[in-house]
Amino acid sequence: MIQSSSMGFATTPKSPKASSRLVHAIPHKWHRSTKFRFSGDAVCHFCQRPLGFGFLNAWEKCRSCKWKVHTQCKGRVGDSCGLTPDHLRFLFDKLIQENNGLGMWKDPQSVPGSRSMNEPAFQFPDTAIDSSSSTNSSAPSTPALPAGITGNVTSLTAPYRSERKFLFPDTESYSGHNRVPILVISEGDHPSTSEIQMETENHNRTASLSGKIESEGTIVGNQEDLSGSQDTDAEVPPSQEAVDKFNKRAEGGFTWERHAWNMSTIRGPNAQASWNEVTIQFETIEFDKSAPIIGRGRFGKVLRGYHYGDVAVKVYNMDHISDVSKRAEEFKLEVSAYKNTRHDNIALFLGYFMSDGKYGMVMSLSRGSQSLYNLLHGAREKLDLATVRKLAQQICQAVSYLHTKKIIHKDLRTKNILLENKNKVVITDFGILSMKRLAYPKWKSGYYTSKYWTNNIAPEIALHLRAEYDEYECDDFPFSENSDVYSFGCVWFEMLTGSMVYSTELPHQMIFAKCQGIRPVLPNVKCTQELKELLVSCWNTVPQERPTLSDINSKLTAIPKKQRVNRSPSFPVMMKSYESTF
Numbered sequence: 001m002i003q004s005s006s007m008g009f010a011t012t013p014k015s016p017k018a019s020s021r022l023v024h025a026i027p028h029k030w031h032r033s034t035k036f037r038f039s040g041d042a043v044c045h046f047c048q049r050p051l052g053f054g055f056l057n058a059w060e061k062c063r064s065c066k067w068k069v070h071t072q073c074k075g076r077v078g079d080s081c082g083l084t085p086d087h088l089r090f091l092f093d094k095l096i097q098e099n100n101g102l103g104m105w106k107d108p109q110s111v112p113g114s115r116s117m118n119e120p121a122f123q124f125p126d127t128a129i130d131s132s133s134s135t136n137s138s139a140p141s142t143p144a145l146p147a148g149i150t151g152n153v154t155s156l157t158a159p160y161r162s163e164r165k166f167l168f169p170d171t172e173s174y175s176g177h178n179r180v181p182i183l184v185i186s187e188g189d190h191p192s193t194s195e196i197q198m199e200t201e202n203h204n205r206t207a208s209l210s211g212k213i214e215s216e217g218t219i220v221g222n223q224e225d226l227s228g229s230q231d232t233d234a235e236v237p238p239s240q241e242a243v244d245k246f247n248k249r250a251e252g253g254f255t256w257e258r259h260a261w262n263m264s265t266i267r268g269p270n271a272q273a274s275w276n277e278v279t280i281q282f283e284t285i286e287f288d289k290s291a292p293i294i295g296r297g298r299f300g301k302v303l304r305g306y307h308y309g310d311v312a313v314k315v316y317n318m319d320h321i322s323d324v325s326k327r328a329e330e331f332k333l334e335v336s337a338y339k340n341t342r343h344d345n346i347a348l349f350l351g352y353f354m355s356d357g358k359y360g361m362v363m364s365l366s367r368g369s370q371s372l373y374n375l376l377h378g379a380r381e382k383l384d385l386a387t388v389r390k391l392a393q394q395i396c397q398a399v400s401y402l403h404t405k406k407i408i409h410k411d412l413r414t415k416n417i418l419l420e421n422k423n424k425v426v427i428t429d430f431g432i433l434s435m436k437r438l439a440y441p442k443w444k445s446g447y448y449t450s451k452y453w454t455n456n457i458a459p460e461i462a463l464h465l466r467a468e469y470d471e472y473e474c475d476d477f478p479f480s481e482n483s484d485v486y487s488f489g490c491v492w493f494e495m496l497t498g499s500m501v502y503s504t505e506l507p508h509q510m511i512f513a514k515c516q517g518i519r520p521v522l523p524n525v526k527c528t529q530e531l532k533e534l535l536v537s538c539w540n541t542v543p544q545e546r547p548t549l550s551d552i553n554s555k556l557t558a559i560p561k562k563q564r565v566n567r568s569p570s571f572p573v574m575m576k577s578y579e580s581t582f
């Protein structure tokens, strides 16, 4: 087993089976686009000749590793976007030899030439940031991490954010992809006003967020937050164009929410009525003026309100859609996932509103008013096995229900799991995450993510992170039911151990580990071997080999609860009744 160290991956193999854990079998998923593609000066990754452009382009692209190759070169690039067996053997030997695994961070280029090392995985150090990090053979073997990054995890406690920089493929040969992707990670729980504004001013944008962080996930806001026009936009069903776009995305195989649409809801004669049924006029919602804001997230803020009872009002930031006239349609596509959900462990959607510049939805207010994240990391509560099992089952049931509705959560984290009470969770924030949202405000390249976003993403998602943010491919990320299962495994782990998966590693290290097929380390948790195996199977590097959530739920239900042991009492017991002795 590969064990984690504070810096990277410790490497004491405990069994001869260890190497099998490193298997990184992500076969290429070639697809030929039928869309008009302008490839500019892009070249075939194999032969380095131009790809050409047009409708009938003779090149194909791998959905997993994003390689673009001529159709005739396809057969020559090998059958895996991951590591070659030779490379894996080499890496594994190296990990063992170097005892604590740090060596693999020191000199990635010392690994013998291999397509997969040079290209799908990123490399340190960053040439653009630190000259000592040259990728040529004269590069020093000492770690030369980019500015702002240290190997010491205590840097995570630095205020708000630092720029995490990692370099994906070989910059020289990866023409057009040679910029460094940047993850701006909230080091606090959420970016504060000034931090958001600082970033947005940098990009000539304005942010409407205001307030100061009071505690985890809780922000005291200004009253202006509630002001603004309360005119409601004309409620119209999404246009044909929007529906087609949505379906096209879905044909990419990753966004299936289209099935959640009842055709009469979209186009049928009842479309207007259907949307009207779930429309709430913004002005009919009353807000708690003294403490309106429950919390603020990456995509908006949550307010405490009153609408025929206590409600939570989630106001979304739609600035990532630059064309203002398209925001309403995009927003409807996002909330459509909520419209059709009715499950005891899913936040109850009550309606949505679209005011002038305000987009949001009204949900039932979670009584507990705290997330599972708060419970585990704020209150530092230790959950007993029975509670973990119960909550895990509820999460499984809720997310597998979403899957039956063809909705992919995409962002399953303990922050998005609210506690009604200690025995009941409700899932929220599903289907909202998009790379387009994470890539806003747009800048050179990179993403703004929540602090622990990287921990729970599946390896196939990590493999898709690129320096070059491509607006037209941003929805091409392979989110799937299987990636939800991976994230579920992380949540389950968190409930069992009280800490995040890969908790000692920096985001770029986590991404590297995921790209290398290295799974989270399971510490000595007190649960049966059967449960451990089930948990680890959620992290299978081959997405299709992960169990489904309904399978997991069935197994959790089937595993017998700990039998009560009839111990002999420590005090004398009258075995026979008084009368019987006579």
Ligand SMILES: Nc1ncnc2c1ncn2[C@@H]1O[C@H](COP(=O)(O)OP(=O)(O)OP(=O)(O)O)[C@@H](O)[C@H]1O
Residues within 6 Å of the ligand: 216, 217, 218, 294, 295, 296, 297, 298, 299, 300, 301, 302, 312, 347, 363, 364, 365, 366, 367, 369, 370, 371, 415, 416, 418, 428, 429, 450, 451
């Ligand atoms: N229905 C609800 N009832 C009560 N509180 C809620 C509800 N929905 C969200 N919250 C709380 O509002 C706060 C902000 O939630 P939001 O989903 O916007 O961000 P987040 O999940 O905390 O952060 P991130 O950006 O990492 O997703 C959180 O503290 C969350 O617990």
